[in-house]
Amino acid sequence: MEKSRAPDRLVPTALMLGNFVTGCSVLAPAGMLPELSAGLGISIHAAGLLITFGAVTLCIGSPLTAWLTSRIGRRTLLTTTLAVLAFGNLASAFAPDYTSLLVIRLVMLAVGALYTPQAAGTAALIVPAERRGSTIAYIFLGWSLAAAVGLPLITFIASRYGWRAAYGEIGALGCVSFLLLLLRLPGGLRGVPVDLKTWVEVGRSRAILLLLAITMLQMSGQFVVFTFMGPLLKKLTGASPDAIGMVFGIYGVCGFLGVVIAARIVDTWGPYRTSLLFTCLLLAGITGWALGAGTLVLMAMAVAIWGLGFASTNSMQQVRLVAAAPPLASATVALNTSVLYIGQAVGSAVGGLLFAHERLYSLGFVAVGFVVLALILVLLTRPQPAVAVPA
Template identity: 65%
Template structure:
């Protein structure tokens, strides 16, 4: 879970300091946002590729090495002399960082009994909720008060701590089923898995149209300052944490289909509230809290449903799900950046609401054939 916190914060960190990066590096807000877009492109390619290339490596060695690279990458980013170097460091760091989240999910499947995987998976993915609840607000605070270099330095230090703890606590000898070309072919023939992957992509694309530009959008629409922006990030993450805890408690009884539908509906309700309440900070902040209830829990349920869709393919399908999440991040942040650069700040919300409506419909109709 701590490793997912480090990974999630590293992936999302630029969103918490777009203004500081823009000023410090002499680039536009949209260019600073491209750190997320380009990083997501690398992640979406790297996740399935790394699942194939590293399937025979011990999980302890693989996961700890990944965290070490993330830590060193963040420390190096703190010393980047310009935007081009920072972008190159981010791409290199995330090319390796793409390993962590899917392989952590795969390790869970090796560590716990099948009947406990739903709750345990939701718990492990609390790390991403904490990344938004604590990590991104922490980045925003440090960058706003001390500078973006100091924010990257702090991320590097936390990454080193996570590396040491995981090396000390995770047992060795955890090996997944090797991945070969026949495995990928089997995934391509599994319609249920493909539908679930489509849902994941829609959910993430819809969110990142707005999420990537939370700070600039809030400033442009409501005049919010750093404190208010930090509060909104914290609401999103704290309620994401709460939603994940609730999901981990109810999924084994409700089933992952019903739980997924519930939390996707929360996301849609929150994004719609942001859209139609644009210009009113209190309404937008409250809507983000509702939105937050759904984002991490819905993602966890996607992972659970993929694990149960075909346990033999779990190592590949979880990696592919992570990959399509990053595809969604790249698409959503690119659309959001184009709209923001064109001055269409209200349109961001409408586009996000439309895509998330499609995601909920896909959950309700395209994946309803099984109730687990």
Template identity: 55%
Template sequence: MNARFVPTALLLGNFVIGTSIMAPAGMLNELSRDLGVGIGQTSLLVTLGAAVLCLCSPLLSWATSRMDRRKLLCVILLVVIVTHLVSTLTTSFAAVLLLRLVMLAAAAPFTPQAAAVVGLIAPVERRSSTIAYVFLGWSLAAAAGLPLMTAIASRFGWQYGFVVIAIMAAVSCALLAWRLPPKLHTPAVDLKAWGDLFRNRLVQVLLFITILQMSGQFVIFTFIGPLLAHFTQADPNGIGIAFALYGIGGFLGNVAATQVVGGLGAFRTSLLSTLSVGTGIAIWAASAGHYVWMVAGIFVWGLGFAAANSMQQARLVAAAPAQAGSAVALNTSALYTGQAIGSAIGSALFVQAHYLATGYVAVAIMIVALAFIARSRHA
């Protein structure tokens, strides 16, 4: 077996999962128009989806911990394929929402289990670098997958975007079925470990920081397309460029963070990354109505978003090294909790036409996140 090909197949799987989770943010206008519902209601595809991911990520990681990893990952991708294809056959918002929630419930354990598989197949000395390689799939989903979905939806319709996701999922499923060894089993998830983590004060603070970081960003992120169109009359090409710069910034920022964290440490790198996110959102808010400056703010924001998440993972592992897997699973739930809260706040502001307020509310939440990061040094 080609040892490097399995991580590549897992990277592609993460790319598919990441793109499918983020896709509605890039096609919110098209979904709203074709399904006959308002932007606020359409955003439930993100808000309720994040809530499902939050609940199902730890629960399904526990419930499926004894399954063969190859079967589990392939079944997840098969659900992604079927739900996206069936969604293209309906014009009912309720049906699309239901199918998406089913898909996300199934997809929730994919990324944690992909990381667990790396722990089984990669040599100890290459494990960290291999995990980082597999997680590039998420950065690429933001840098390439989301702009691709925006471009396809604006030109051909959101249904074609869903078909492309299904095709990519089929390729990933085939590669994993072909290359991933059978009968791979990870240690069963111990629920007691989660209880121990919840009693760890530093872990509590770090999980709360993750919720704040994601809440602040998703007040705006879900509505980037409609807000850019409102403030600057940006067309689909302009919105696609904004998403591309966000993803490119995330990729570059994450690479830079891995280079400097050894010298600065995870705490300082986390602080700088979150400061970049807050600064970018502040630029966005202050320059509302000026496309170039708003997009510049998105790029600065992007430089910090992936790096901030990576540093949170690193700090959690350092806080509870014996329970690293459980800590990462809980942080994944915190990520999705923040997404749900931020999207709900953003939706409430958007439907009331408080468009300008979204940016300033997001900035306020990021300031609180920075304060808690500073406090976490002494936790």
């Protein structure tokens, strides 16, 4: 059968590269806010709304599309999603004005909301249970690479050749990723259909609801600052585009290292301890940003620590949700992605309001507040030791 012809070790890599394209598509505006502002004749705050409105679309689209497409084969579903992302980015390169760019982005991300949760769910179908945690973490390397390589490259291209060239590059990469996934992902892969009963079971689980709240708070805290990281660095330190690109690169490289470490230790440490470690690193990094705001070196060092927890915390959330209720994985992973984007929308909206009112130093401390709440919930979800029953 087709499924046996595709080596398992190549399928996760194909899925991971698809996540890279998805991450670049979602994060792209953050790397070129000044160029979008100048090229489209809008404010930095308005350009940042591309992220906010996109996140709202993603958070609604993720569970809705998981329900509508749960009976479609994974190869058809994932390759179609990548094709839409590729076309959407290429169309963005030719958008004549801000309204057109926003509409294209919303349509593209409404479909793109499918990819990340379905890629994670597909991992559960192609590897044995004992390798599931490390495989999901590996697939999420794509998001780390999007921040480590994609975002600095987007910043570099946009600052020299314009934002249209940056969108064109993402679109071209999306075409390559589409072909790779089409050739490598086995056919005949189908998850458990998602129906109303599934959502009811998810809503009754206290553990799942707490895990989803952790994801939302972690992302809200990060995107208060991350959405406007480039303009903040310029305003607070006078950083050049190259220096800003370097900070994005530090963020992404450390994010990549964080997921690599998480993937290596999760099967022995367990998802809870691994999640606790990287949430603490996330808090330490954002606290460092808040306290070091105004000094480029201190902010860059804080970003390095923050980056270690950036994608690793979310990949651990996926692992914990799958482990909490394997039969509900299709729904919980989709919901996790949805609340992740709710967090992005909340964080970028809060950050945008503070940025628009020139409360530049306040952004970091508000971000710290969100992550402290996330850490408290992580501690509340600590697995209880089994109680021995007397013979």
